[in-house]
Structure formats: structure tokens, C-alpha cells
Amino acid sequence: MSPVHVTAEVLASKRIGAFQHVTLVAPGVGERFRPGAFVAVSVGTGGYHLARRAFWIHQVRPLGGYAATVTLVVQPRGEGTRWLAGRQRGDRVEVTGPLGGRPFALPKEPVPVLLVGEGYGAAPLFALAERLRERDCPVNLVLGAPDEAHLLSALEARRTARAVTIVTGDGSVGARGSVADVLPEALRRSGAAVVYAAGPATTLHAAALAAEEHGAWSQVALEQRTTCGTGLCLGCPVPVVGEDGVARTARACTDGPVVRGDRVRWDDLARGASA
Ligand SMILES: Cc1cc2nc3c(=O)[nH]c(=O)nc-3n(C[C@H](O)[C@H](O)[C@H](O)COP(=O)(O)OP(=O)(O)OC[C@H]3O[C@@H](n4cnc5c(N)ncnc54)[C@H](O)[C@@H]3O)c2cc1C
Ligand code: FES
Numbered sequence: 001m002s003p004v005h006v007t008a009e010v011l012a013s014k015r016i017g018a019f020q021h022v023t024l025v026a027p028g029v030g031e032r033f034r035p036g037a038f039v040a041v042s043v044g045t046g047g048y049h050l051a052r053r054a055f056w057i058h059q060v061r062p063l064g065g066y067a068a069t070v071t072l073v074v075q076p077r078g079e080g081t082r083w084l085a086g087r088q089r090g091d092r093v094e095v096t097g098p099l100g101g102r103p104f105a106l107p108k109e110p111v112p113v114l115l116v117g118e119g120y121g122a123a124p125l126f127a128l129a130e131r132l133r134e135r136d137c138p139v140n141l142v143l144g145a146p147d148e149a150h151l152l153s154a155l156e157a158r159r160t161a162r163a164v165t166i167v168t169g170d171g172s173v174g175a176r177g178s179v180a181d182v183l184p185e186a187l188r189r190s191g192a193a194v195v196y197a198a199g200p201a202t203t204l205h206a207a208a209l210a211a212e213e214h215g216a217w218s219q220v221a222l223e224q225r226t227t228c229g230t231g232l233c234l235g236c237p238v239p240v241v242g243e244d245g246v247a248r249t250a251r252a253c254t255d256g257p258v259v260r261g262d263r264v265r266w267d268d269l270a271r272g273a274s275a
Contacts, residue, residue, distance in 0.1 A: 208261025
């Protein structure tokens, strides 16, 4: 998956709940995309430039006469995300992608799978669900958020998956609680052989633990800060255990962003430790 750097054009920008869905014409990016890949966007124009910001590729679709437009889900909160969310149709944005040495690995057999996502972090799971369905894998989905506004595409989730469990912190939609609360039951009901998770590290950790207890594999999409995104700066360390049982440091951008959940040293990750 060799990335390209392009000047993309904003084709559409739509507010849905707490998120801004930004669709870009970014020639070459969508064509190379695999679920779990991300892009780096240079935020800021004119007199000021900030570090590039990473965004999951949510959807790749033919739209407006273009073969493979790329949609990002932006939760405006800091300088960079507010800048991108404020772009209008016709604006130009510098984009590098698709990035990520290891996107989600698809099972060889049509096994049942459980996809677990939280907030905007669930963005990479929707394209993954489509690919899994093409392989005849029964797709089950757990979607979580603090409240309804931060719940990503619940309607689309119901169209994509065989069974959907929704959980919100304030109980405004679905069950009240956290993703971790509903995981054991969702795993039992789905009989999943593989759990795919995307979202905050606490959710990824919970998904990896629940999968292990259930005897399933897990694949987690890490959201470590990335600076270069290409494996050069060593600025995105992930503490892991290698297949030989020896502690190592992986790079989220090129050895990930998707890694096996049972390989991550979660306590060290939470402490920001590597090595
Ligand atoms: C693989 C990946 C996928 C992501 N997908 C999404 C997504 O789909 N939607 C979404 O809303 N967010 C996503 N994020 C998170 C998003 O990139 C960061 O939260 C965002 O960079 C925050 O930017 P901000 O400017 O709004 O915040 P700010 O609060 O302005 O930035 C916080 C501070 O962190 C620094 N910083 C921010 N980003 C980086 C970086 N990439 N490298 C180094 N320093 C940085 C800034 O310089 C600033 O000092 C993703 C992150 C990663 C790593
Ligand atoms: S961000 Fe530079 S090595 Fe990963």
C-alpha cells in the first residue's frame, strides 16, 4: 500500500451529530485503500501550518462522477480538527495516504466476527464490515459512545451488520453503560472467532481481554499519535511482546496501526512506556 501525497478537494462537508463528515476527492488515495488505513492531513493554511493530523478513512465511495472519494469523520475539538471541520466544498487540503503498514487482516474462512467501536474511533469499522460481508462472515457490531450525538452512523450499522448492540454512557440510546459492559454477552451471542476493535485505548484493551477470555483472536486499531506516519521518526512507539515472548517496541504507523490485541503490553501503553 504505497501512499501518495495529493492536493485534495473538499467535495462535501456535512455535520452529523457531534461529527463533521468530510468527503474529499483525493486521486490515488481511495484506490489504494484497505480498511484500517488512515490519512495525514496538513492542517492550517497561509501564514500558519500545524503538524499533520491523522484521520481514519471511514468510507471510499464513487460520488459526483469520481471513482473513489474518501470520507473522514472529524470530531472538532482542538486546533487541527476544528480547522478541517471548517473546510467548505471546493476548498483544497493537502493529504498523504493511505498510511498504515498493517490494516485489518481478513479471515480466510467465513467465520463469525464481532466489530467493536467507540465514538469517531469506530470510523474504520464500516468499510471493514463491507469487506467481511463480501467474504460471507456473519458481522456483529458493538457501537459505543458517551451519548447519542457521539454515536457514529447507528443507522448504517444496522444495514451493515447482522446484529448491532448500542451502548451509551448516558443511556440516551441503547443500553446505558460502557462497551466493556456489553462485550461478554455480545461475544457469547455472536460466537465470534475474531474481534476487531477501534476507538480509545481503554476500549481496545477491553476488547482484547474479552476476546482472550472467549478464545477468540483480536485485532485492534491503535490511535497513537503519528508525526511522520512513514516509519522514519520513531515517534509512535507501541509496547508489544514479539512472537518469541520478548518485549519490543513497534511503530504504530508502519507495524500497525492494526495489531493483535494479545501482543500489546497494555499497562505500558497506558503509562506511555516503550522498550
Ligand atoms: C491513526 C489515527 C487515526 C485518527 N483518526 C481520527 C478520526 O478519524 N477522527 C478524529 O477526529 N480524530 C482522529 N484521530 C485523532 C487526531 O489525529 C488527533 O486527535 C488530532 O491530531 C487532534 O488534533 P487537534 O489539532 O484537533 O488537537 P489539538 O488539541 O490542537 O492538538 C493537541 C496537541 O497535540 C499535538 N498533535 C496533534 N496531533 C498530532 C500528531 N498527529 N502528531 C504529533 N502531535 C500532534 C498538537 O500539535 C497539539 O499540541 C486519529 C489519530 C490517529 C493517530
Ligand atoms: S510516526 Fe514516525 S515512525 Fe511512526
